[in-house]
Amino acid sequence: MLTDVHVPDDVPAAVSLIAAGGTAMGGGTSLMPWLNDYASPPTTLVSLRRAGLSGVHLGGSTVTIGAATTLGQIENDEDLNPVVRSIASVPVRNLATVGGNLFAHQPHGDLAVALVALDARVTLFDETGTRELPVEDFVTAERPAALVTAVAFDRPAPGTFKYLKAARRRFNSVSIVTVAATITESDGLVTGARVALGGVAPTIVRARAVEAALIGGPLTEATVRDAAQAGLAEIAPADDAYASAWYRTRVFPVHLRRALLGH
Numbered sequence: 709m710l711t712d713v714h715v716p717d718d719v720p721a722a723v724s725l726i727a728a729g730g731t732a733m734g735g736g737t738s739l740m741p742w743l744n745d746y747a748s749p750p751t752t753l754v755s756l757r758r759a760g761l762s763g764v765h766l767g768g769s770t771v772t773i774g775a776a777t778t779l780g781q782i783e784n785d786e787d788l789n790p791v792v793r794s795i796a797s798v799p800v801r802n803l804a805t806v807g808g809n810l811f812a813h814q815p816h817g818d819l820a821v822a823l824v825a826l827d828a829r830v831t832l833f834d835e836t837g838t839r840e841l842p843v844e845d846f847v848t849a850e851r852p853a854a855l856v857t858a859v860a861f862d863r864p865a866p867g868t869f870k871y872l873k874a875a876r877r878r879f880n881s882v883s884i885v886t887v888a889a890t891i892t893e894s895d896g897l898v899t900g901a902r903v904a905l906g907g908v909a910p911t912i913v914r915a916r917a918v919e920a921a922l923i924g925g926p927l928t929e930a931t932v933r934d935a936a937q938a939g940l941a942e943i944a945p946a947d948d949a950y951a952s953a954w955y956r957t958r959v960f961p962v963h964l965r966r967a968l969l970g971h
């Protein structure tokens with residue numbers, strides 16, 4: 709039950725309201741359906757719309773995105789474009805925020821999958837001050853009760869970031885399998901691999917077995933097939949209205965290959 713809505717003008721005011729029991733609201737695309745459709749406890753919302761948390765800052769090779777920046781506002785980013793375009797529909801993307809996507813439960817949270825593969829950091833603010841955490845740690849454990857103010861990542865070298873989402877329909881369809889990876893190669897061999905998966909477990913998966921299987925070898929159909937085989941031990945897909953666990957298990961190797969090799 710919604711009891712009150714605050715629209716603070718800055719971050720300290722938002723932090724105080726949240727510390728007093730308020731719930732942060734980005735675009736409200738997850739929160740409002742939950743408040744409207746379920747018997748929720750009395751809830752005071754703290755809208756971040758005017759708290760000064762929107763916008764993208766480029767500092768050298770580091771990209772910093774304010775938590776209240778909408779997905780629509782980063783749609784033209786050179787690395788995040790395919791990620792954002794794979795999420796929901798234009799009306800949802802014009803409301804949903806970067807910070808809010810870090811709280812989406814799998815199989816939602818495609819931007820968060822990409823941010824794990826990009827080794828992004830999240831900045832948190834609470835009454836004790838500000839701190840930074842790897843997005844990977846943030847999304848794979850219970851989220852701390854703090855305001856997310858920004859995410860930041862270092863721009864990957866051209867061509868090294870790869871992303872592909874398998875979904876049933878073009879718009880508003882959750883992930884069946886989402887693959888995001890940063891792969892670096894030298895002399896035809898993989899020297900670095902950071903692979904994150906969505907849609908295949910209760911939380912985003914950092915696919916370390918896949919990474920280990922890729923590093924040191926050439927990026928070929930055979931090595932990617934072996935890496936996918938290793939990755940099967942890391943995933944724990946579930947049935948939902950979009951796909952069965954069985955189907956997700958079979959789609960995963962195909963989409964890993966398509967994401968990494970492009971075919």
Ligand SMILES: Cc1cc2nc3c(=O)[nH]c(=O)nc-3n(C[C@H](O)[C@H](O)[C@H](O)COP(=O)(O)OP(=O)(O)OC[C@H]3O[C@@H](n4cnc5c(N)ncnc54)[C@H](O)[C@@H]3O)c2cc1C
Binds near residue numbers: 739756807808
């Ligand atoms: C029809 C539809 C289709 C969708 N399809 C996809 C999809 O394909 N892929 C995908 O990734 N997502 C999808 N989503 C989910 C969508 O991306 C999320 O709803 C969105 O990212 C949440 O962002 P928001 O700003 O609206 O969050 P809100 O609804 O405002 O908040 C969600 C949660 O995050 C918390 N929160 C928000 N911002 C902050 C902050 N700065 N600090 C601390 N806590 C915060 C809130 O307290 C709440 O718990 C879909 C949603 C809809 C409605």
